[in-house]
Amino acid sequence: MSELVPSYRTVSRAPSVFPDRRLAARCMLLASLFLAASSLPRPAGAQSFPQKPIRIISQYPAGAIVDTLTRQLGQEMADLLKSSPVRYQFCVHAGAIHGYALPDRDIYDKQAAERDWEHIFAMFHRQIPAYAA
Structure with a gap:
């Protein structure tokens, strides 16, 4: 029975007999400590979002339901995001009942289409x- 239980002498000589296991144990210990430390909560810096003004472009006729709802949405966003202004831009091609006219129509405005x-x-x-590359 005493042969099956390792003695202190056997355990203390193990690192000298198996140095690669000792190195592996150290690496595993360091890796586990690193992983445990990386999962600890740490303070995050507050991001100033958004940093630029928000621009809402409505391409529907003034007074339409889309225009009205977009203006209300822009106002609510401005109230919630006090750090950045919300700009509302109304943009309709001349003669169109919505924001864009196809090239084969007589009300097509090439400059407005190129701008869009x-x-x-x-x-x-x-x-x-x-996409830029």
């Missing part, structure tokens, strides 16, 4: 960095 596409592509370049 410029805004759309600028938004893509800001939001999707890979």
Whole structure:
């Protein structure tokens, strides 16, 4: 029975006999301590979101339900986000009953369409960095 139970002498000699196991145990201990420390809660700095003004562009006729709801939404956003202004921009192509007229229509305005596409592509370049490349 005494042969099955390791003595102190056997345990104390184990690191000298198996140095790689000792190194592995140290690495595992350090890794577990690092993982435990990384999961501890730590204070996060408050982000000032958003840093730029919020711009709401409505491309529907003034007085329409979409225009009215968008203005109310913009006002509520301005009240909630006091740190950044909310700008409301009304943009309708001349003669169109909504924000965009197709090129084959007689009310098509090429300058307004190019302006709209410029805004759309600028938004893509800001939001999707890979798109800019």
